[in-house]
Amino acid sequence: MEEELIELHERALTEGKEYTKKRFVYSKIQRFLHERTFVGLIGPRGVGKTVILKQLLNEIPSGFYISLDSIVLERSLYSIAEELEKKGIKYLLIDEIHFYPNFVRDLKKIYDFLSIMIIFTGSVALSLQEASYDLSRRVRMIQVPPFSFREFIFFEKNETLDALTFEQLLNEKAARSYYSKYIKFEPLFADYIKGRNYPFTLGKTDYLDLFDNILQRVLTNDILKAGMVSGEEVHEIRNVLKFVGKSPAEDISYSSISRNLGITKYKAERYVALLEKTFILNRVFPRGSNVLKEPKILFSIPYRLLYKNFDECLGSLKEDFFVDVLRFSNKEFYYLKTTTGKKTPDYIVDDIIIEIGGKGKGISQFKGFKGKKNAILVHPGKLDHMRRPLFMLGLVEY
Numbered sequence: 001m002e003e004e005l006i007e008l009h010e011r012a013l014t015e016g017k018e019y020t021k022k023r024f025v026y027s028k029i030q031r032f033l034h035e036r037t038f039v040g041l042i043g044p045r046g047v048g049k050t051v052i053l054k055q056l057l058n059e060i061p062s063g064f065y066i067s068l069d070s071i072v073l074e075r076s077l078y079s080i081a082e083e084l085e086k087k088g089i090k091y092l093l094i095d096e097i098h099f100y101p102n103f104v105r106d107l108k109k110i111y112d113f114l115s116i117m118i119i120f121t122g123s124v125a126l127s128l129q130e131a132s133y134d135l136s137r138r139v140r141m142i143q144v145p146p147f148s149f150r151e152f153i154f155f156e157k158n159e160t161l162d163a164l165t166f167e168q169l170l171n172e173k174a175a176r177s178y179y180s181k182y183i184k185f186e187p188l189f190a191d192y193i194k195g196r197n198y199p200f201t202l203g204k205t206d207y208l209d210l211f212d213n214i215l216q217r218v219l220t221n222d223i224l225k226a227g228m229v230s231g232e233e234v235h236e237i238r239n240v241l242k243f244v245g246k247s248p249a250e251d252i253s254y255s256s257i258s259r260n261l262g263i264t265k266y267k268a269e270r271y272v273a274l275l276e277k278t279f280i281l282n283r284v285f286p287r288g289s290n291v292l293k294e295p296k297i298l299f300s301i302p303y304r305l306l307y308k309n310f311d312e313c314l315g316s317l318k319e320d321f322f323v324d325v326l327r328f329s330n331k332e333f334y335y336l337k338t339t340t341g342k343k344t345p346d347y348i349v350d351d352i353i354i355e356i357g358g359k360g361k362g363i364s365q366f367k368g369f370k371g372k373k374n375a376i377l378v379h380p381g382k383l384d385h386m387r388r389p390l391f392m393l394g395l396v397e398y
Contacts, residue, residue, distance in 0.1 A: 001080075001083060001084075001087075002074065004071060005066055005071070005080075008065070008066065008067060008070065008071065009064055009065045009066065012053070012054045012057055012065040012067075013054070013057055013058060013065070015054050016051075016053075016054030016055050016056075016057050016058040017058055019051050019054065019055055021155060022052075022055060023048055023051075023052060023144070023151070023199075024148075024151050024154075024397075024398075025052075025142065025143075025144050025145075025398075026052060026055070028142060029041070029052065029056070029119075029142055030056075032140055032142070033056075033060060033091075033117070033119070035140075036117075037137065037138065037139060037140045038107065038111060038117065038118040038119070038120070038135075038138055038139045038140070039118075039119045039120075039139070039140055039142060040097075040119075040120050040121070040122065040139050040140070040141045040142065041053075041119070041120070041121040041122075041142055041144050042121070042122055042123075042141055042142070042143055042144065043121075043123070043143060043144030043145055043146075043279070044123065044145075044146060044214075044278070044279035044300070045123045045214045045217060045218060045222070045278075045279075046146075046198045046199070046200055046210075046211075046214050047144050047145065047146050047147075047198060047199065048144070048199045048200075049095070049121040049123075049144050050067070050095050050121065051199070052121075052144065053065060053093045053095055053119065053121060056091075056093060056119065057093055060090075060091050061090060061091075062088060062089050062090045062091065063089065063090070063091035063092070063093055064084050064089045064091070064092055064093065065093045065095070066080070066092070066093070066094055066095070067094075067095040067096060068094060068095065068096045068097060068099040068100050069095060069096035069099055069221075073100070076106055077094070077100060077103065077106040077107075077110065078106045078109045078110055078114075080092075081106075081110045081114055081116050081118070082114060084116060085114050085115065085116040089116060090116060090117060091116070091117045091118075091119060092116055092117070092118050092119075093119050093120070094118065094119070094120040094121070095120070095121050096121060096122060096123065097120040097121065097122050098122040098123070098222070099221075103120075104134045104135060107120075107135060107138065107139065108134075108135060108138065111135075111138040121144075123218070123222055123278065123279075143328065143398070145328040145398050146197040146198055146300075146301075146324070146328075147192075147196070147197045147198065147199065148197075148325070148328075148394050148395070148396070148397070148398060149185075149188075149189065149192050149197075149391055149393075149394020149395065150163065150164075150394060150395045150396075150397070152188075152192050152196055152197060152394075153185055153188070155199070155202055156188070156196070156202065157185075157188075161182055161185070161395060162178070162181075162395075163395060163396070163397035164178055164392060164395035164396050164397070165396065165397075166329070166331070166349075166350075166396055169388055169392055169393065169395075169396065170352065170373060170375055170388070172383075172384075172385060175383060175388055175392065176383060178392060178395065179381070179383050179389060179392065182392070182395065183381070183389075185391070186380075186381050186389060186391050189379065189390070189391040189394070190310075192391075192394065193301050193302060193317050193318070193320075193321050194302055194305065194310060195207055195208065195211060195301070195302035195305065197301060197302070198211075208302070208305055208306065211302060211303060211305075211306060212306055215241075215280065215303065215306065218278045218280060219234050219237060219238065220234065222278055223237070223274055223278060228274060229271075229274070233267075233271075236261070236263055236267065236271065237271050237274070237275065239261050240257055240261065240268065240271050240272065240275070241275070241280070241281075241303075241307075242307060243257060243260055243261060244257070244281070244297055244299070244307075245299070245303075245304055245306060245307025245308060246307050246308065248316075249296065249297070249298060249316050249319065250296075252296070252297045253294045253297070254268040254269045254272070254294055255268075255294065257271075257272070272295075272297055279300050280299070280300060280303055281297060281298065281299060281300065281303075282297075282298045282299070282300055282320070282323045282324065282327055283295035283296070283297055283298075284296045284298065284323055284333065284334065284335045284347070285334055285335070286334060286335055286336070286337045287334035287335065287336055287337075287348050296335045298316070298319060298320050298323050299316075299320050300320065300324055301317060301320045301321050301324055302317070304316055304317060304320060305317075315357070318356050318357070318377075318379055318390060319346065319356050321390070321393070321394070322346075322347070322354075322356050322377065322390070322393065325393050325394065325396060325398075326347075326349065328398045329396060329398055331349055331350070332349075332350075333347055333348065333349040334347065334348050335347050335348075336348055336353070348371060350372075351371050351372045352371050352372055352373045352374070352375060353371040353373070353374045353375070354374075354375050354376070354377060355374075355375070355376045355377070356376075356377050356390065357376065357377075357378060374386060375387075375388060376388070377389075377390040377393060378390055379391065
């Protein structure tokens with residue numbers, strides 16, 4: 001075994017002991033470690049996937065860790081796995097597997113011909129989602145999202161809040177019970193949507209530069225090195241992000257990106273899709289047949305703050321938060337829009353119409369639209385027949 005690989009493994013083993021607190025998803029991962037199926041951890045850069053691997057390394061019997069983000073292998077993954085298995089290693093933990101060319105081919109071969117168990121991570125949903133189709137029954141993909149507001153409270157205040165379901169949030173009696181218990185945490189919500197939804201911000205007061213660093217790594221490492229775009233296109237993608245970040249959300253479309261940046265509409269759509277696959281942007285498509293099928297394009301929190309200050313974009317950040325929660329909850333949802341551009345409620349989820357806004361939002365917003373239920377998620381919080389505090393959506397378990 002190469003000396004450099006052994007040194008990296010031993011360092012990971014030591015570092016894993018430093019992290020005593022575990023992400024909520026950790027117990028879910030543990031449940032699948034005794035199955036034959038490999039485990040893939042997928043999520044944004046910075047959510048702690050590497051830390052999870054290092055924690056697992058300290059708990060599982062006979063594991064070995066390698067990071068493909070920091071080393072270029074001189075031989076195949078299969079060859080390494082084969083040697084480790086002969087040495088009695090039962091688990092191979094691979095960080096940032098998307099940096100290895102043709103990793104799907106090697107994983108298939110390892111699964112079919114060896115008994116060693118593989119746990120791997122990646123930060124590019126595109127590569128890993130395609131891999132999950134190719135690998136079929138061989139891999140179970142587990143999503144590692146940023147902190148929910150509930151998990152942020154657990155790490156920041158060491159308090160465990162009861163999880164809330166989407167249905168309980170909409171039920172006035174259940175929502176009142178939760179609100180009376182947890183209203184004291186509402187003042188922390190503004191900090192949360194400023195970027196405290198990522199583990200690396202714990203204990204820090206100035207961290208936006210860290211998100212800018214992550215964004216640059218996504219562009220130059222994850223997208224460029226994976227061969228998805230050229231160097232010239234990375235420059236165009238930066239311009240797309242700047243345009244989306246500085247423009248009102250309602251003005252953003254593939255057409256407006258194309259027109260303002262002088263790129264084709266095809267390129268605009270491709271770039272936005274790539275940024276969604278790397279968890280920087282989110283797309284929400286419209287509900288209905290008589291509307292243009294261009295999506296609403298939003299940021300994942302807190303990346304909007306790299307382009308505008310908090311007070312300027314608070315309304316959009318609330319919407320970013322809402323969409324993040326629904327995306328990581330695997331909810332099917334759409335935004336509502338008329339062909340004439342008439343102001344409408346923002347979203348429909350499970351045939352429930354939901355408006356995101358401040359205390360001033362009212363029932364007039366819902367005239368002409370019918371759903372099983374109407375709700376307004378507001379910040380600052382208010383709870384009545386129709387309104388619910390927005391921060392409580394952060395108590396919903398992913």
